[in-house]
Amino acid sequence: MTPTPAREDHFSFGLWTVGWQARDPFGDPTRPALDPVEAVHRLAELGAWGVTFHDDDLVAFGSDEGTREKQITRFREALDETGMVVPMVTTNLFTHPVFKDGGFTSNDRGVRRYAIRKVMRNLELAAELGASTYVFWGGREGSETDSAKDVRAALSRYKEAMDLLCEFVLDRGYGLRFAIEPKPNEPRGDILLPTVGSALAFITSLEHSEMVGVNPEVGHEQMAGMNFVHSISQALWQEKLFHIDLNGQRGPKFDQDLIFGHGDLLSAFFLVDLLENGGPSGAPAYDGPRHFDYKPLRTEGIDGVWASARANMVTYLLLKERAAAFRADPEVQAALTASKVGELAVPTLDEGEGYQQLLADRSAFEDFDLEAAAGFSYGFVHLDQLAVEHALGAR
């Protein structure tokens, strides 16, 4: 009855997700380290298609060149044996104490230079492994007090770093696109580029903005109380949804990184509907990886790790089935029409109409039947209840 994940579903996982040892701010690790090679094999068996990583997930920070090469070779072999791909790679600019005031925007210029170099080194590896997306999560770019961070200067430095790295990738012909991952806070009190919107705005300032998009994460956006479906819709509308991080969160609190669907289930339903069906627009909206960035609960042993990896995929597939049924249901289609949902795709102006014509149209204002329009019953309750019933598998 529950669907089986398969390669063509394009599910991918970060090494740091299944590999999380469950250290949290108040507790020691509850699980041993997981060999990335083991992770690749087990994820492949479960039906995943890709694996992603931070540089330090694959090769421990500070390893010598020999260790590094050996680890990369073992990883490549695992990929070859399993057919797993590496669709995305990213950099760890947050664990080492050197980044305690940020990477690209640290007050310390030496740290900023070091951070860019660390990224460049890993971009080379990403290109070698065939990744198409490189993610930037600036978790340490931020502050706890407004006295200590010149935010405008910080944004200039952020731009400087991104511009340089774009140029590097373009010159090298790596074929990588960049995706910025917003987050409002944690570990910093306030993180720069806190929401999808602020990242989209920042991107327009870049020299090579065409190659930079966003990597929104369900939980990060919900930590700010944002409607994730709205955020993704704006990213799509601005043609900047380059990658996505799926997980769960239960409102504004610490970053929970729950299994996809184990947070706001109804929002997850509408998200899958948007990605797979384009929502009311009616065409698939996103064809990139379905990437899970979550943490297996700290209460679990390694069996729970694999159960949680599978749970992400199964829940996604179940919601995909529910969303397909929702769109196919004639009662839903009738309700969409009654609610004029499709009418919003019709331009407000007639073809060729300008403001003069609109001003001259007395039916638009002077003779507009205000009371009739005000009295229209939109029928959103009926539509939403149909969605809830489809989500519950009751239709």
Added chain:
Amino acid sequence: MTPTPAREDHFSFGLWTVGWQARDPFGDPTRPALDPVEAVHRLAELGAWGVTFHDDDLVAFGSDEGTREKQITRFREALDETGMVVPMVTTNLFTHPVFKDGGFTSNDRGVRRYAIRKVMRNLELAAELGASTYVFWGGREGSETDSAKDVRAALSRYKEAMDLLCEFVLDRGYGLRFAIEPKPNEPRGDILLPTVGSALAFITSLEHSEMVGVNPEVGHEQMAGMNFVHSISQALWQEKLFHIDLNGQRGPKFDQDLIFGHGDLLSAFFLVDLLENGGPSGAPAYDGPRHFDYKPLRTEGIDGVWASARANMVTYLLLKERAAAFRADPEVQAALTASKVGELAVPTLDEGEGYQQLLADRSAFEDFDLEAAAGFSYGFVHLDQLAVEHALGAR
């Protein structure tokens, strides 16, 4: 000991603020209607410089032409008598039931056309009164269920309306600039363009994006848990801070519209420091109106209304004094240097340096003294405590 507001402080108030009759979702009005003419006179006496309004604040919705002209004439006379200016005007696209599913993005096309016409009519008046900014708060543009709103289509309609209105204003030579006011929710469950970032991103899609900026409101941004100083900094960095709404809020809850400083006082201190002193950047950052968009508490009679209007201005001026002392304090200047706050304004790359040179600089990576940089004590605590002590008037 408390400062006295004066015209040169450029304080302005919405007619709807002092004129709020204190109806709330659970209660009837506690104050009688306030004549806009009375509001202009009293605000002028208190030291305000400007007054702003929604079309329906000045002339009741549905008034005939004669009433409208008469009311505008009375209002103009009050302006003339007091010397008050009208720096900003806006439209009410939210009170009448016709806008219950939005103005520019209602599913009902007729409503969208009507909304644009309502704005055009008021733009003419704004221009006549010499306003330089026209604000768009799309409080009804949004949804309660993702099933009923095609957000991508909605953004296209939003853009269509803004593009048309830009063209109208440019053709008419009104000299107005537009400012979009973001808000995350209330009255809609989720409002489109919920934060400063999302509005900034949307603006870049417009045909005449150069004439469109943002009008951030303290409380709206804090309802999403955003750091308002960060949001304003990004708006300034993107040269889009066209106007500002000052008030107070106590975290993510209903829109409180408290008096400026009566919410997050420390954030208000840093905000005034940013606007007046440019924060650490050192040059005034904003020279537009200091506009208060707040609500006098429902417990107050008309005396409390005027007390609250004055309180906004006095608190602003007190914080301005505190911020000036903070910047002038040699101990603060030494602490800023110790914390390398100014170093963030120094480009990360040397002049003319590209990625090749950076790659070749072994001191940036291979020979970088990681432990020294990691061990640096930034001194942010000392700096923040100096700020707190200045805010408390203790230095």
Added chain:
Amino acid sequence: MTPTPAREDHFSFGLWTVGWQARDPFGDPTRPALDPVEAVHRLAELGAWGVTFHDDDLVAFGSDEGTREKQITRFREALDETGMVVPMVTTNLFTHPVFKDGGFTSNDRGVRRYAIRKVMRNLELAAELGASTYVFWGGREGSETDSAKDVRAALSRYKEAMDLLCEFVLDRGYGLRFAIEPKPNEPRGDILLPTVGSALAFITSLEHSEMVGVNPEVGHEQMAGMNFVHSISQALWQEKLFHIDLNGQRGPKFDQDLIFGHGDLLSAFFLVDLLENGGPSGAPAYDGPRHFDYKPLRTEGIDGVWASARANMVTYLLLKERAAAFRADPEVQAALTASKVGELAVPTLDEGEGYQQLLADRSAFEDFDLEAAAGFSYGFVHLDQLAVEHALGAR
């Protein structure tokens, strides 16, 4: 496929829910007034069992005695005709401006006396109509500034009022129990007794605490980020769940009063499981009214009002089916055992064991196999995924 609500499901609605005219802080009403008699008939037809009201819902504030009697008579007739019952009644101490600083805790002693009298008058009616529960929602008991409210004195006055009203009801032999409804904020900046916990604590201070319990509302508790299932569990554990208000909310923001299940769907699933099945404890936990306190969306006409009333009940019944299947599933039962969920019902001490015995038990500490216990995999992921799949109707 969707279940049909029936009287034996014990669904009840407030007159103010279906009767809400959709005035909100930024908008005028979108619907005409609804006659309570009409409401009773339509709700009965939809399968509801009971109807509840504030005094002013049934009889407009300030009506003369004749009007009042007539309105009550008409209402009684509707009850008789439909068989609908009145399980709960409550008082409006929030709409009239006189209550702008509270009812029982207004700084104005005259208002406090008036408020108690208003309640007493309506208690008489509640008793006449056979209500068994009387709810106190102190929405105006609170403050916007800590300078203006002596909270300890306010709690003393709150207690004074409750004690007096308990005595009144006991002396009159009305057989009513009281239920306090907590809410963290809105319309006041901060409301007294903000959560279920604070109300439970307050109740223990009352003279007749045995007759006072709580009336938790889904959305109110979620506005404070509380886990509603936990809150209800504590109320049950303290034997104080006297009534419940079902609706939906999407996190800390204004009070949305959405349809039940249209907010946090997974939490709604577990709530129904708790009420109907007792959760893991295995016995029905609550046999009182399933009372809906929600608002039909402002976009809807009267058809949407009735659709929304029905949607509340259908969603509840669907979740009841899902929860029953979850509890009946042998795989779930095995998972519960594996996760030791039932072991928590076993006392930590052996029968008759005291601290001396525990201290003497070396297996409890000195010889405890810490690593084995630390390494235990609890299996919560598997259990939660089973719950999600049952909620989605996929098992």
Added chain:
Amino acid sequence: MTPTPAREDHFSFGLWTVGWQARDPFGDPTRPALDPVEAVHRLAELGAWGVTFHDDDLVAFGSDEGTREKQITRFREALDETGMVVPMVTTNLFTHPVFKDGGFTSNDRGVRRYAIRKVMRNLELAAELGASTYVFWGGREGSETDSAKDVRAALSRYKEAMDLLCEFVLDRGYGLRFAIEPKPNEPRGDILLPTVGSALAFITSLEHSEMVGVNPEVGHEQMAGMNFVHSISQALWQEKLFHIDLNGQRGPKFDQDLIFGHGDLLSAFFLVDLLENGGPSGAPAYDGPRHFDYKPLRTEGIDGVWASARANMVTYLLLKERAAAFRADPEVQAALTASKVGELAVPTLDEGEGYQQLLADRSAFEDFDLEAAAGFSYGFVHLDQLAVEHALGAR
């Protein structure tokens, strides 16, 4: 100009505060371990009066008896040398993986027994060191999914543990009082007894409830959007404020543990006013330790650690000065009278008045001048502005 902390101010610090090595969920430690002996000496030099600890702060978990005794001896010597006292002690039931599903409420009975034993061992030490308060922070008592925790059974186990420990302390004659510290979430998704209110309610269920109170923490309560001054007021009113944790937080997000006053400054002002002056009630409300439970920013070296310790105390003392001036200001006293703040301390009923008399008093209802009472202007704006100006040191 800034005040100097002194022993008589009764400031205390947890060893875990200044000793925090700044490991966070995304980063490695930035500071070396701090010897508790060093901490005692430095805190004493800075003007602190007391030091507190978890068992594992003083003696590393798993140390043998010899190491333990030696460490305790060294610590005692430091206390003797400095005159520092140990007013409070607590237990770490959260760091070791064995507690991953809780201590007193773990689904695993063996863990529950072990947890109680761990507490008992440390209670003996607390008594030896002369502590008067023992704190229980149940940070791991909670869940991430409602499927896996029987909350009612958990509360029974919580009670069982507390009852046993009360008995142990009473029998031993330790003279300790218990204080439960609420927190809504983090590290668990939802923690049991999430707010001051829920803890107060739980306490009433205990066998020896008279010896159990609460230890509210500023940030924990603000993570749930609670007004901390209200929460403390209720705890005082119920005579259960046994201890307090002072720090700072910026709204619902991860637990920031900022310096006191570096979060919500205005709330900190009113808190100090309540503790020191009793707020409007006019008598000191709390005479226990002023205990700081905060974390020095991760960006700081050891100099920043001591700067932050001092900053907590200085800010408290500055606010104490501001609050004293506020209460002494005749204009404030006049405003309090005008706002009827003191009138709330007057019983609503006349002496000897019962409900019959109130019913007979026509002036209370039938002849009550509703419009006059409704029209009263409470003057809260004026009062709040006076408070803000005093906080800013402007009066």
